[in-house]
Amino acid sequence: MxxxxxxxxxxxxxxxxxxxxxxxxxxxxxxxxxxxxxxxxxxxxxxxxxxxxxxxxxxxxxxxxxxxxxxxxxxxxxxxxxxxxxxxxxxxxxxxxxxxxxxxxxxxxxxxxxxxxxxxxxxxxxxxxxxxxxxxxxxxxxxxxxxxxxxxTISIPIDRELDDIMAGFTAHNRNRLRTSFKANLKYRIVDYPNIDTFIAMYHQTMSRKDAQAYYFFPATYFHQMFQTLKDNITILEVYNEEEVVVSTALFVHMGKGVHYHLGASDPAYLHVSPNNAMMYYAAIHFKEKGYSFIHLGGGYAGNDSLYRFKKGFNRDEPCSYxxxxxxxxxxxxxxxxxxxxxxxxxxxxxxxxxxxxxxxxxxxxxxxxxx
CATH class of the missing domain: 3.40.630.30 (Gcn5-related N-acetyltransferase (GNAT))
Known part of the structure; x- marks a missing residue:
């Protein structure tokens, strides 16, 4: 051939x-x-x-x-x-x-x-x-x-003004974000190799959710990601006034698109909506970098609670997987x-x-x- x-x-x-x-x-x-x-x-x-x-x-x-x-x-x-x-x-x-x-x-x-x-x-x-x-x-x-x-699956369009991005959020999601703002949650980028907090929190989240063994990716998996993908990978942390990391997420990106790959949060701080803050700050960060969309993925099985959470960031028609x-x-x-x-x-x-x-x-x- x-x-x-x-x-x-x-x-x-x-x-x-x-x-x-x-x-x-x-x-x-x-x-x-x-x-x-x-x-x-x-x-x-x-x-x-x-x-x-x-x-x-x-x-x-x-x-x-x-x-x-x-x-x-x-x-x-x-x-x-x-x-x-x-x-x-x-x-x-x-x-x-x-x-x-x-x-x-x-x-x-x-x-x-x-x-x-x-x-x-x-x-x-x-x-x-x-x-x-x-x-x-x-x-x-x-x-x-x-x-x-x-x-x-859900995708957030970010090639527009911030007010227009926010207008695509549901009212419930915007209310949860107000809770995050009142708690003064902020975000930062995690530089390699300082990714141990992400790895530990991710494994804790998988254990809490009784995830399948496959999703317990070893530490070597994450270190190799940074070595092979280099400029195509970013970890964001959301933290509170006491510098406690309350949510963390790993994104991969290239061309026009950003993809939410893996994430975790501390259940002790769910009352301040750290995951809502994470998606909001990710939209701001990657918009400033010139990307057009963030693909969040879908639920574990169909249109479950995880899917409904992600749907709160875009009221338009979802993507089809x-x-x-x-x-x-x-x-x-x-x-x-x-x-x-x-x-x-x-x-x-x-x-x-x-x-x-x-x-x-x-x-x-x-x-x-x-x-």
Whole structure:
């Protein structure tokens, strides 16, 4: 495939040059961002590049080994090839391109999709899971993977006067901000490497919320973020008159966009609305830096309390977050289901089915029982 190039982190400089040349460059496509999840042992970071005379398509993903899954090894046969699947790193992603006009993109994406299918067949990539971008809406371009709506997300437009930004807040949110102002909460930027307060408060918040183990990112994750993303990452702290940090948040940014990535707060000070103050001060700070929007993300599950909190910062229509799932190698996908005795009900369940966490649990139970 002469029009195809697949880059790894060893070609990080070329990888990032291409991202900067795309129509809407964003931090989630940078090699440094994807490197975080390779270091977290979630797969090998790759950038699939399709290029022809009209332009190019970039598609970053994590390439994961399937044949090494412990509950599949007992059914391995000597003649089996090495099997893989791919997934978007935590956050948002999917294919982006260098073209602006919809008709031009359509032809380019069709050629990309044909080339990518050949690539998946050649390297036994049997399934694909895509986390599309709510702010780029790139699910509209990638017709090979049928998008599925997951949840709404919220974005604060900050390319306007402060009064106009505030006018987009709900009345309840503005009341909460008045509480913050009365408490004289202020903010500051945290310089690297002084990020221990953020890390500790973040882990405490995850424990308090009984978050899944995945979200307890180790300290090395945060230190690597500052080393690889450098100018594309900012930590804000909100503190009170006693210099106590009451809220902290990590933002990633590039081009026109800022993204609320991770945050935490001290529950002892929730009565002074520190998280409302955080979003307000973030809007002020990044507006002054020349950014156009802050994407806050959505809730934990649908339009829950977290989503409603974020919705207080923009009363306009929310963004739509889609994911995409595609079986790229039908024969091998079905073969793995057969070996694992998985029943296909025809309903959308865990995808890919052979990675369902319950399979790992069942293997551990069998080992404990001596089966």
């Amino acid at each position: 002469n029009n195809v190039e697949v880059l790894s982190l060893e070609q990080a400089e070329r990888w990032d040059e291409l991202v900067y040349q795309s129509e809407h460059p964003d931090v989630y496509w940078l090699s440094g961002y994807c490197a975080l999840y390779e270091a977290n042992k979630e797969g090998k970071a790759q950038l699939f590049v399709y290029k022809d005379e009209s332009g190019f398509v970039l598609y970053p993903f994590l390439l994961r080994e399937v044949h090494t899954l412990p509950y599949l090894q007992s059914s391995q046969q000597d003649s089996d090839p090495k099997l893989y699947d791919i997934i978007t790193p935590y956050g948002y992603g999917g294919p982006i391109c260098s073209l602006g006009e919809e008709q031009d993109r359509k032809a380019l994406f069709q050629a990309f999709e044909d080339a990518f299918q050949q690539y998946c067949q050649q390297y036994c990539i049997i399934s694909e899971f895509v986390r599309f971008s709510p702010f780029l809406e790139n699910e509209k371009d990638y017709s090979a993977v049928e998008p599925m709506f997951l949840r709404n 889609y994911v995409g799932m595609k079986i790229r190698h039908e024969d091998w996908y079905k073969e793995l289901e057969r070996r694992l005795n998985l029943e296909s009900s025809g309903e959308v369940g865990y995808f890919p089915s052979y990675r369902n966490p319950e399979l790992q649990v069942s293997v551990l139970k069998e080992c404990e029982m001596g089966v």
